[in-house]
Amino acid sequence: xxxxxxxxxxxxxxxxxxxxxxxxxxxxxxxxxxxxxxxxxxxxxxxxxxxxxxxxxxxxxxxxxxxxxxxxxxxxxxxxxxxxxxxxxxxxxxxxxxxxxxxxxxxxxxxxxxxxxxxxxxxxxxxxxxxxxxxxxxxxxxxxxxxxxxxxxxxxxxxxxxxxxxxxxxxxxxxxxxxxxxxxxxxxxxxxxxxxxxxxxxxxxxxxxxxxxxxxxxxxxxxxxxxxxxxxxxxxxxxxxxxxxxxxxxxxxxxxxxxxxxxxxxxxxxxxxxxxxxxxxxxxxxxxxxxxxxxxxxxxxxxxxxxxxxxxxxxxxxxxxxxxxxxxxxxxxxxxxxxxxxxxxxxxxxxxxxxxxxxxxxxxxxxxxxxxxxxxxxxxxxxxxxxxxxxxxxxxxxxx
Numbered sequence: 305x306x307x308x309x310x311x312x313x314x315x316x317x318x319x320x321x322x323x324x325x326x327x328x329x330x331x332x333x334x335x336x337x338x339x340x341x342x343x344x345x346x347x348x349x350x351x352x353x354x355x356x357x358x359x360x361x362x363x364x365x366x367x368x369x370x371x372x373x374x375x376x377x378x379x380x381x382x383x384x385x386x387x388x389x390x391x392x393x394x395x396x397x398x399x400x401x402x403x404x405x406x407x408x409x410x411x412x413x414x415x416x417x418x419x420x421x422x423x424x425x426x427x428x429x430x431x432x433x434x435x436x437x438x439x440x441x442x443x444x445x446x447x448x449x450x451x452x453x454x455x456x457x458x459x460x461x462x463x464x465x466x467x468x469x470x471x472x473x474x475x476x477x478x479x480x481x482x483x484x485x486x487x488x489x490x491x492x493x494x495x496x497x498x499x500x501x502x503x504x505x506x507x508x509x510x511x512x513x514x515x516x517x518x519x520x521x522x523x524x525x526x527x528x529x530x531x532x533x534x535x536x537x538x539x540x541x542x543x544x545x546x547x548x549x550x551x552x553x554x555x556x557x558x559x560x561x562x563x564x565x566x567x568x569x570x571x572x573x574x575x576x577x578x579x580x581x582x583x584x585x586x587x588x589x590x591x592x593x594x595x596x597x598x599x600x601x602x603x604x605x606x607x608x609x610x611x612x613x614x615x616x617x618x619x620x621x622x623x624x625x626x627x628x629x630x631x632x633x634x635x636x637x638x639x640x641x642x643x644x645x646x647x648x649x650x651x652x653x654x655x656x657x658x659x660x661x662x663x664x665x666x667x668x669x670x671x672x673x674x675x676x677x678x679x680x681x682x683x684x685x686x687x688x689x690x691x692x693x694x695x696x697x698x699x700x701x702x703x704x
Contacts, residue, residue, distance in 0.1 A: 325638060328602045331595025332642025332680065333649065336673045338588035340650035344663035346581025350574060352661050363402070363531035364435065365541050366564040367548070369523050382552050382560050383523030386511075389429075391547050392529055398547060400540040402530040405432035408511060409525050410518040412481040414468065421467045425458070425481060425507040427514025428528075433459075435530040438508070443475040443490030451510040456517070458486040461504040462494040481507070484517045541565055585669070589676075595642065596680040599635050636681035643677035 369384045384406070391397065392404035408427040413420055432438070433445055446457045458479070465474050474488045486509065495503035515521050531540035541563060554560055647670060654663035 324602060325641075328598050329595075329638055329642035329645070331591065331598040332639050332677055333595075333646040335588065335590075335592030335595045336643045336646025336677060337649040337653070338591050339585055339673055339676075340647065340665060340669050341653050341663065342584040342588045343581055343669040344650070344654045344665045345658070345661060346577060346584055347666055348661045348663040350577040350581070351664055363534055363537050363540075364437075365529040365531060365537065365544060367527040367529060367544065368525075368562045368564065369560070370562060371560055384527055384561065385524065388548060388551060389524070389527050391551060392527065392544055394547070398540065398543040400532050400536040400543055402532045402540075403431045403435050404527055404529045404544075405429040405435050406511060406524045407432065407526045407528060408514055408519050410482075410514060412507070412518065414464070414479045414481040414486075414507070416468045416477070416479050419468050421464055423464060423505050423507060425509055425514060425518065427509055427511040427519070429511060432508070432528060435528045438495075439493040440490040441493040442473075443488070446489055446508075446510055451512055454512040454516050455510060456484060456486045456513055457489045458507050458509045459490040459492060460488055460508075461492050461502075461506040463502055463504040464507060465491045482518060486513075537565065592676060592680060595639075596683065599638055599681065602638075632682060632686065636678055639677040639681035640674070643674050646673065 367384065369382075386406055389404050389406040392401055395401075405428050409424050410427075411422070412425045413422045415421075426432075429451060430445055430448055433440070440459065441462070443459070445459060446455070449455075450457050458481075460468075460474065460479075468474070468479060469477065474491060477488050478485050479488065480486075486507075492504065492506070492508075529540065529544050531537040545559075545563060548561055549555060549559065552560055650665070654665055656663075
């Protein structure tokens with residue numbers, strides 16, 4: 305009996321017990337589908353979070369006032385000032401900084417006729433749009449002239465535009481925020497909602513206007529800094545820290561500001577989600593183990609039922625290797641059938657978006673699932689196959 309005969313015999317045995325074969329493959333099918341789906345959701349979550357972080361700004365570094373955790377609370381803390389932001393734009397002291405823009409935020413309730421909307425307004429410089437990756441979808445940005453003159457103009461996010469204007473064109477319209485009238489110059493391109501909140505629920509205005517009419521002249525909330533490239537982000541951060549250390553008269557032990565690096569956040573998030581995805585895959589793999597045990601069980605039953613058949617085959621010259629191959633092939637085919645239908649189910653399930661996360665199938669998980677299925681067939685089918693191959697012809701023929 306050659307290999308093709310072993311394959312034919314194994315396939316006939318599967319077809320002869322269709323219901324039992326289907327039930328046996330269920331464990332493998334569910335396990336493969338679970339592994340692929342959970343890994344796909346993990347990758348989808350990583351893509352969603354990474355996209356949200358990157359949408360906050362390209363190569364973004366954010367500087368906050370205040371000491372970090374563990375610092376001496378008695379240390380004096382200086383405000384972040386406009387002069388600090390100007391110093392960070394110095395190409396001589398900070399050659400790897402593409403730009404820096406101060407921000408000052410205030411909660412506001414804006415009204416248009418009988419419509420009102422509560423959000424926050426961000427006062428900043430025109431350069432903030434490029435730093436924060438905030439493109440205008442309609443209309444235009446405000447300019448340096450608007451900032452210098454303190455003009456009451458704003459650029460609004462998509463959510464604000466839809467809530468206050470509906471289908472109407474907001475460009476050139478006037479809204480009142482905390483009683484202060486602002487003319488709408490532009491509408492930002494949508495970024496979408498994420499774990500960082502609705503990034504389209506924003507209003508951006510000239511810093512001088514916000515400080516004059518809404519917040520006063522206290523410390524800046526942040527200074528947003530953009531590195532020239534992802535490769536120079538660490539250098540840009542070091543240069544920004546050195547400039548502020550000198551201006552504030554502090555060092556690493558008395559530093560009165562904190563630096564938030566987007567690249568570090570991305571690395572941390574990717575590492576955490578990677579671990580979480582691996583745990584999900586490991587939990588799902590338990591069902592593959594259960595499916596393997598099911599294959600062992602059904603193959604042992606098959607060996608018992610076909611003991612006389614095995615005896616006849618050996619009596620007419622079938623070698624131990626041929627019998628072993630026959631039952632191993634049967635176990636592997638059962639595993640591969642389960643893996644195939646598991647992949648079909650996984651593909652259908654991953655078309656569904658859950659909680660804003662679009663699952664992304666990783667090709668490696670598909671290849672791995674099929675590889676593991678073959679391994680399960682070999683591993684869990686080897687004992688019953690070896691048992692069948694080890695039967696003595698005389699004992700097998702006497703079996704009732």
